[in-house]
Amino acid sequence: MEEVSAEINFFLLVIAGTMGMLSLVLLVYIYKKKVLTEKARLQELKNAYQKEMLQASIEAQEQERRRIAEDLHDDVGAMLSLVRLNASRASEKARDRTLKDSTEEIKALIDEIILNVKRISRDLLPSTLNEFGLIEAIKELSDKINNTSPHLIKFNYLKFEEPIDKEIELALFRIAQELINNAIKHASATEILIDLEIADDIVKLTVEDNGQGFSINKVDGGKNAAKGLGLKNIRSRVSMLDGTLEYKSSLSKGTFAQVKISKEQSSEKKVLA
Template sequence: MEGTGNSEILLVYLIGTIGMLLLAGGIFFFFIAYQKRLLHKQLELNRLVRSQQEEMIKNTIQAQENERKRIARDLHDEVGAMLSVVKLNVGRIEKKTEEEKAKGLAAETKSYLDDVILQVRRISRALLPPSLEKLGLYPAIEELANWVNKSDELTIETWVNGEQFRFDTKQELAVFRVVQELVNNAIKHANAGKININLRFSNRGLALTVSDNGRGFLLDEKMRTGLGLRNLESRTEMANAKIKLKSWPGKGTRAILYKQIND
């Protein structure tokens, strides 16, 4: 009888142990499944937040483009025209007056007006380069380089290879803005003395390289904190292209943009 009782106790103990192990295993697998669901939800939330941020950036960029077009038109059509009229009137005064001091003042004023008109044209072209719409991407980039070179802030050299082709107007503008942003960064932040811009047109697509000899930066750090780099990525996406950045502290920065012709 005693042996039978011990066997029953062992059986109950064994069943209890197995039950505890099954319960523990169930709790463990439930916890793992719960963690996976949480991770999945978090990833979905992160994707949603990224998507919303990218959409906000694209909307902001589009709003900026619309405002740039409006300001460029106002500068060219209204401010530029008014300045030209003022210059003509000052020229009339210069011709009609006989006083030498007045003639000298009128001539000096015309010189100032020439400088202001030049600056208005430069700003208007930077906001919306007319050569981009009329002639294409490379002439617009070449025009940008010429304006920067006139300022003596740094030197930009441009090259083009292959037979040039046109593509969607908005996408051309987006690529131009990428170049413009890279040039501005090299001037304002990198303290560069020289920028090289190379465009290669081929049957496969467009390859554009912008490199400078500035101070460079740590790319991973800038990607986390730099809104300007996110704008570059957004503009590249708007151009239906891809961009790759490389930078070395003290050795400059290089950006390579590639766009397929049949996208």
């Protein structure tokens, strides 16, 4: 009898031990799960915060561009017109031939500066984009460059049936502007191909050059990394709109960049914008 009860006790002890162990494992599991959930929540908050910071920094950039464009137009432009008027008067009154020639030269120079200021302020504040949309704005940009470097840019596009979000248009325009600038500035390209289309509600912008290319790893991690802002800004804009960026470059073959952004931005993001 005693032996049986000892066996029962032992059995109960084993069960209690096992239950204890199981509870402990369960507790550890629950704890770990809680830690992981908390970590994921924190990561989510961090991502949201980073996105907000990116958004704020890009909005600040756009605001600054607008301010500079307006100052250039209203202050510098107005002053230049005044200087031109004075130069014109001086030229009319000048009796001496050399003086007249000089004032005429000054007038021509001022005209050139006025045109340059207009160009810079238009680049900073792309009014065509607001008025006529992305296709017309990229067309205007390409035409302007092709006027000085014939046939450098080839722009292919498929007309959009519906208008796309203004925020997406501005982002894609700035990205195209930067990629074209890079191709002109760094690549010595003889051909820059731009392609713009919408398929399955995804807006796709491709900019490809046939220039000298570069090592992306070097730029991302090397000493150039902190210097240039262009590629960083492109990444920020793409990430802000939950898009994707494919970026490839090979030495002496050229550089390829493709951005895809969903045409349908969530309402939450529209409120943020």
